[in-house]
Amino acid sequence: MSNQTLILLIVSGIIALLLALFQYVYKSKNSKLRAILIPLRFIAIFATLVLLINPKFEAVSYYEEKPNLVVAIDNSESVSYLKQAEKAKSFFESILSNKALEDKFNIETFSFGSDVTSVDSLNFVESQSNLSRFFKNYNELYKGITSPLLLITDGNQTIGNDYQYAVNKKQPIFPVILGDTTTFSDLRISQVNVNRYAYLKNRFPVEAIVNYSGNTEVLAKLNIRSGNSIVFSKNIKLSPSKTSEIVNTNLNATSVGVKTYRVELAPLDNEKNTINNYKNFAVEVIDQKTNIAIVAETIHPDLGALKKSIESNEQRSVSILNPKEFIAQDKDFQLVIVYQPNTNFKLAFDKISDQKLNTFTIAGASTDWNFLNANQPYFTQEITNQTEDYQPILNANYGTFIVNNITFDNYPPLRSEFGSVTFSVPEETLLYKTINGLITDETLLSTFEADNQKHAFLNGDGIWRWRAQCHLDTESFEDFDNIIGKLVQYLSSNKKRNRLNLDYKSFYNQNENIVISAQYFNKNYEFDADANLEITYRNKETNVSRTLPFLLKNASYVVDLSSITPGDYVFTVKSNDEPISASGVFKILAYNVEQQFLNADVTKLQAIATSTNGKPYFIDQANSVAEDLINDERFATIQKSKRSVIPLIDYKYLLGLIALALSLEWFIRKYNGLI
CATH class of the missing domain: 3.40.50.880 (Class I glutamine amidotransferase (GATase) domain)
Structure with missing residues (x-):
């Protein structure tokens, strides 16, 4: 409270007292009730003047702020493929049920695959892993707040930037590694680079990157097949000192349409993971540019x-x-x-x-x-x-x-x-x-x-x-x-405009989002937001068909077919209100990127733990995680104070005091015949 306000309050008190004395000493001759009426009148006048001055008081409150513990779990398919799903779920539940951790931290949970979500249920079926997106969200959400990260993952990322360079080094990270350091001899095709389109009667380049992990020298044979025919073959020699090789070739584009190929490596004896020994790719051959x-x-x-x-x-x-x-x-x-x-x-x-x-x-x-x-x-x-x-x-x-x-x-x-x-x-x-x-x-x-x-x-x-x-x-x-x-x-294009237009690709990889979009116009070629569209698609090999409705999204209709199995499909989109339809074909190439890994990425997870002053744990040795977090003095509960300025006019009881004083004064005067 300032000195000026204090002076005003003193002056208000003097004025209130003088007015009360003037009313009941100078003007009134009844001395019996003065001892009661003067204080009541003083209180009413002084409280009113105080409200007009409205002095402000500082209030200080104290509260405790616990640090956050962010628990993020990998919900991608690679976790179940590495046979770590039950261990991961059990450990995750043990952390959430730990009373001592709950007392020390505000525990917040997330799961991640291709995107980041809160944890509703864990099924380990996400088709992609994007740890860099998780770290981007984590860094933004907990910027400047003490929030250590307990990261339950195998560390294998399939899309996004390298997460090793996305971590915030001010927040300690404690990776719980879903896997072990056991190594096996393994051949794999890590990547196939090819253009999406080729031109008829031309040759198009194909680049395959082959990797090897093992302790002995091996001779591998790489084939590229088109159907049952081998269109390219090469022997590759790999060893512990030469763990990769890039194979380049050019293939002929002989006919128009989508052509599928398979790059494959003959498996080693007793090779544990043979799924990563092959990869399918496709090229659409066109005859003009x-x-x-x-x-x-x-x-x-x-x-x-x-x-x-x-x-x-x-x-x-x-x-x-x-x-x-x-x-x-x-x-x-x-x-x-x-x-x-x-x-x-x-x-x-x-x-x-x-x-x-x-x-x-x-x-x-x-x-x-x-x-x-x-x-x-x-x-x-x-x-x-x-x-x-x-x-x-x-x-x-x-x-x-x-x-x-x-x-x-x-x-x-x-x-x-x-x-x-x-x-x-x-x-x-x-x-x-x-x-x-x-x-x-x-x-x-x-x-x-x-x-x-x-x-x-x-x-x-x-x-x-x-x-x-x-x-x-x-x-x-x-x-x-x-x-x-x-x-x-x-x-x-100079094609005539159609009332039903489709937007889709001629082929997709299995892990892509397979979304087909459509636009429907009325007879005046105005977008119709009330159309009733549906798609019927059929697998050419199994002859299984299914019909789904389109959903309106902005100025188009969309349907998501990401869950369907690899194969060749024909489809028809039609309106249920008018006899208008459009058809097409697409192909889904079999490739499960989450099944390409044989081990957890131990090296990278250990590196991010070291760079952030955290500590890595293997899932089989994770019993001490909770105890280490509880005993870590960096994550102490902090007492904070909150200073707030409260104006006196916010105190409603002062108005009640004024009303009570005036009411009692009126009642006493009325009872004694002074009114």
Whole structure:
């Protein structure tokens, strides 16, 4: 309480006393009741003045804060494959039921596979292990809070970045290793690298990485089969000093379609794990390539980002040309990307118009809008000679093609001309502009069709930042490359638009997310959010079929088939409201990545324990884990104080005191005939 407040309270007390004395000493001659009425009047007046002054008091409370103990358990299939599931579950339950641990720590539990979840039940059936994602979430959630980690895992990661470099060294990690250090002689194909697409009558490269663990020299034979035929064979000599070899070859693409192959190693005598001795892969053979021209006069990072994004699909080839080179080219282009045009693009625009080419126009801070407005009839930009930064927001009702897995939240802004754009043809906006979080009706990215041509218009430069942001958010360029790929696929095709469109791959690996997307339009080609779609798929080998409904997600319908077994499938998607359907085929390649491991990754788990001042334990020696954690003086309960300032007006009993004093005063005066 400040000195000023204290003075005001003293003055208030003096005023209240003087007023009470004035009322019952100077004004009243009844001396019998003064001893009672003066205090009551003093209390009422003084308490009222105190409420007006509203002094504030500091209150200090003390509480104890226990450290967190984060218990994370690996719920992937490799745990059960290594025959550690029962031991892991038993140890996990023993930690949760330990009363001494519960008294010392706030115990928080998680399980992880391809994602991180709270523990509902443990079944050890997750098809992927992503420890780096778990560590990323753990580091963010417990930043600056004492939270040692008890990590129950075999340490075998199948997707994500190397988790050894993702740990927070300020938090001690205690790995409980599901496995042992026993080693066995083992041959394995750790990786097969091959392009997804090949071209008819060409040769495509295949790279197989073979690894060996063992104490003797061995001679292994590697075969690549197509059906029952061996298309490549090689003998490999491996030893304790030479534990790996990279095998390269080129295979012929003789016919169009999805071609499956099997890379296999002849197993060693008494080899314990033979599942990792083979791996299937597939190549889709196509007979043509989509040619795309990027016409630009300036050097800009956007050009490289667009080229990499488009060519992430091997079916497409991108040529970056200046306007003069484009005019001289006689190559057949299915799409022309016009980047920040100016007056030097006049003949290029004439060629595009004469050949009826589809276009993707990208404008920005260097665009000559007087030229662009005059040399195409589809849109007009208001010219202000000022630029502005615009952030994107996705139009969830966009229906020209399917947009999945990307929201554009928190994406960097693009720079373009300030002012509105007016379209002279019907357009559909994929991205709107936002300024400082305010959504505008102005288009940032639109598509439209006119004169039997398809066009897109992006009103901003700096798209390379979006590709970089995508990688920061997801550790992959895939989501951004997918949406650019779908935009390019739409623009480079002159097929008539269908009311039912499907989005799927021709083949999947067994551990992939197998998701089929569909879009359904009404007769006016407007997206129908009330459609009743279902898919019927059939395994060609077993002839077993199943029907599932589609679920609405944003502006598309999706169905997840990730649980189905490997094989060749045919499917039909149909509407239950109208006689409209579409069919397709896909293949699922057998490959269980979680069954490729023979041992726990002991070395890496021991390394993260050492680097974080933790301690590793093997599951068979884990009885002392709880005792060590309880006796570790680094994890002591901390007493903390909380200081809060409380205004007196919050004390409701003071109002009650005023009401009580005034009521008693009135009653006494009334009873004695003074009123």
